[in-house]
Amino acid sequence: MSTMESLIGMVNRIQRACTVLGDHGGAEGALPTLWEALPSVAVVGGQSSGKSSVLESIVGRDFLPRGSGIVTRRPLVLQLHKTDDGKPDYAEFLHLQKRRFSDFIVNLTLIDLPGLTKVAVEGQSDNIVQDIENMVRSYVEKPNSIILAISPANQDIATSDAIKLAREVDPSGERTFGVLTKLDLMDKGTNALDVLEGRSYKLQHPWVGVVNRSQADINKSVDMIAARQKEREYFENSPDYSHLASKMGSEYLAKLLSKHLESVIRARIPSITSLINKTVEELESEMNHIGRPIAIDSGAQLYTILELCRAFEKIFKEHLDGGRPGGDRIYGVFDNQLPAALKKLPFDRHLSLQNVRKVVSEADGYQPHLIAPEQGYRRLIEGALNYFRGPAEASVDAVHLVMKELVRKSIGETQELKRFPTLQSELAAASYVALEKFRDDGKKTVLRLVDMESSYLTVEFFRNLPHEVEIGANPANSTVKGANPATPPVDRYSDGHFRRIATNVSAYILMVSETLRLTIPKATVHCQVREAKRSLLNHFYAQVGRKEGKQLGQMLDEDPALMERRVQCAKRLELYKSARDEIEAVSWAR
Numbered sequence: 247m248s249t250m251e252s253l254i255g256m257v258n259r260i261q262r263a264c265t266v267l268g269d270h271g272g273a274e275g276a277l278p279t280l281w282e283a284l285p286s287v288a289v290v291g292g293q294s295s296g297k298s299s300v301l302e303s304i305v306g307r308d309f310l311p312r313g314s315g316i317v318t319r320r321p322l323v324l325q326l327h328k329t330d331d332g333k334p335d336y337a338e339f340l341h342l343q344k345r346r347f348s349d350f351i352v353n354l355t356l357i358d359l360p361g362l363t364k365v366a367v368e369g370q371s372d373n374i375v376q377d378i379e380n381m382v383r384s385y386v387e388k389p390n391s392i393i394l395a396i397s398p399a400n401q402d403i404a405t406s407d408a409i410k411l412a413r414e415v416d417p418s419g420e421r422t423f424g425v426l427t428k429l430d431l432m433d434k435g436t437n438a439l440d441v442l443e444g445r446s447y448k449l450q451h452p453w454v455g456v457v458n459r460s461q462a463d464i465n466k467s468v469d470m471i472a473a474r475q476k477e478r479e480y481f482e483n484s485p486d487y488s489h490l491a492s493k494m495g496s497e498y499l500a501k502l503l504s505k506h507l508e509s510v511i512r513a514r515i516p517s518i519t520s521l522i523n524k525t526v527e528e529l530e531s532e533m534n535h536i537g538r539p540i541a542i543d544s545g546a547q548l549y550t551i552l553e554l555c556r557a558f559e560k561i562f563k564e565h566l567d568g569g570r571p572g573g574d575r576i577y578g579v580f581d582n583q584l585p586a587a588l589k590k591l592p593f594d595r596h597l598s599l600q601n602v603r604k605v606v607s608e609a610d611g612y613q614p615h616l617i618a619p620e621q622g623y624r625r626l627i628e629g630a631l632n633y634f635r636g637p638a639e640a641s642v643d644a645v646h647l648v649m650k651e652l653v654r655k656s657i658g659e660t661q662e663l664k665r666f667p668t669l670q671s672e673l674a675a676a677s678y679v680a681l682e683k684f685r686d687d688g689k690k691t692v693l694r695l696v697d698m699e700s701s702y703l704t705v706e707f708f709r710n711l712p713h714e715v716e717i718g719a720n721p722a723n724s725t726v727k728g729a730n731p732a733t734p735p736v737d738r739y740s741d742g743h744f745r746r747i748a749t750n751v752s753a754y755i756l757m758v759s760e761t762l763r764l765t766i767p768k769a770t771v772h773c774q775v776r777e778a779k780r781s782l783l784n785h786f787y788a789q790v791g792r793k794e795g796k797q798l799g800q801m802l803d804e805d806p807a808l809m810e811r812r813v814q815c816a817k818r819l820e821l822y823k824s825a826r827d828e829i830e831a832v833s834w835a836r
């Protein structure tokens with residue numbers, strides 16, 4: 247394999263790596279540095295110094311338009327690896343190079359130096375000159391830019407624009423290749439040995455003299471092969487240069503340049519590889535984070551849905567049972583909210599002397615009570631018990647709210663669910679419906695506890711009360727109590743009598759309150775918390791089980807942005823891996 251072929255093969259591989267990555271050195275590129283890490287060749291020289299001719303002979307084809315128009319009259323920056331939109335002047339040209347240079351892919355840049363200063367024609371601002379100069383400079387300044395400095399032999403080397411620029415941006419000369427063109431056009435009796443042997447201007451790489459096709463050759467359509475032959479003969483037969491013949495000419499220049507490019511590219515491979523490896527790692531970890539794509543068969547989809555539900559349920563239970571926060575707030579309802587609400591019930595008002603007297607009297611009707619006001623007691627107690635409905639229902643509602651919040655939190659905390667917004671909302675909806683049902687059940691149960699208190703009073707409480715006679719307001723009546731029903735007692739009932747009734751009812755209500763304080767939490771946990779742990783998603787599971795494949799798929803609808811991201815990542819990952827293969831092949835090929 248010739249040096250040139252192996253270089254081209256190598257660059258082709260790297261180029262393929264770059265192309266698969268969509269990396270063309272632009273800012274939008276995935277790995278902008280990959281392409282940019284490669285050396286580029288800038289062919290610089292004064293007007294008509296022979297840049298195009300040299301480039302052609304290196305590449306081995308006739309490809310550049312010549313002699314007029316776009317090539318000669320402007321500072322020409324030709325990048326063979328990318329088109330530059332917005333510069334219609336070059337469009338045709340760039341179009342041409344695209345077609346022709348698929349086999350020589352090092353970033354080639356052709357720079358016409360004197361053109362730089364002459365570009366500002368009428369109507370153009372000086373800024374353009376400056377801009378173009380900056381652009382050119384940005385090419386040749388890059389440490390990975392190899393400068394092919396073209397100087398015509400029939401001009402004083404001291405005035406060479408190419409050497410002037412090269413000296414400026416590459417003082418040590420390590421990336422400058424001096425090319426002397428038009429040796430055949432030198433005045434008779436003069437030669438360029440001072441330059442070619444490095445005495446006029448020393449560079450680290452040897453100077454190479456070339457003889458390109460003359461304008462006459464071009465006009466006669468002398469092809470490249472013939473031109474090469476002619477060039478070879480020129481050096482072999484030249485009395486001045488025959489001793490240098492093996493190190494002169496376009497072919498030698500191409501070989502020299504290829505070897506240099508190859509070593510520079512090889513030197514860059516480790517850093518390119520590590521760059522690729524780093525990106526592969528990043529992409530892999532992102533892919534892990536995004537998760538695998540979902541299966542398409544409905545069995546696997548159902549399985550996935552159930553797995554996800556289970557993951558959610560597990561977290562939800564951890565919130566209730568502890569391990570994750572939130573369950574303690576339910577205890578907070580029982581320990582603070584409920585007792586406080588019970589304590590705040592307006593029994594003082596209900597058992598005010600005035601109300602007790604009113605309720606008892608109304609219960610007595612036309613016939614005042616004789617012994618204890620049985621009906622009065624019952625009505626007072628019933629009235630008081632009604633007040634418990636509020637706190638009882640409020641406890642159920644409070645627990646409901648806590649659990650709803652825990653469902654919301656648990657869905658948010660289920661990592662696996664993150665990518666499935668549809669399933670997330672369906673799970674939330676199903677859970678809320680279930681919690682609603684548990685709440686209804688909880689309410690029914692706690693209200694039943696209250697109702698039970700009114701349906702049957704604790705008889706012992708009253709039996710154990712001190713006898714009416716002893717609590718009677720008037721000691722004079724104590725002997726007749728119960729003995730003389732005919733005595734109209736209405737006016738005999740003093741404040742003390744009613745106060746005592748109030749005290750008794752109050753004591754009874756306190757006892758009931760204590761009971762409910764203990765039983766409402768039991769009912770709530772039984773109906774809501776325990777049920778939620780046991781059957782939060784039961785209905786949902788039944789529904790899912792009846793779903794068709796298509797509906798299952800819909801439930802697993804992913805966030806479109808995420809799906810897109812996964813596809814992108816997967817694609818890039820594959821590309822990077824194949825790029826890595828290409829690059830690895832380069833480092834093994836010798």
Ligand SMILES: Nc1nc2c(ncn2[C@@H]2O[C@H](COP(=O)(O)OP(=O)(O)OP(=O)(O)O)[C@@H](O)[C@H]2O)c(=O)[nH]1
Nearest residue numbers: 293294295296297298299318428457458459460461
């Ligand atoms: N005789 C002879 N003519 C040459 C040589 N090199 C270039 N020429 C001629 O010089 C003219 C300019 O050559 P190009 O290769 O177009 O030079 P260039 O630097 O690309 O020109 P611009 O881009 O217009 O600045 C052409 O007519 C070439 O045929 C050479 O070594 N010997």
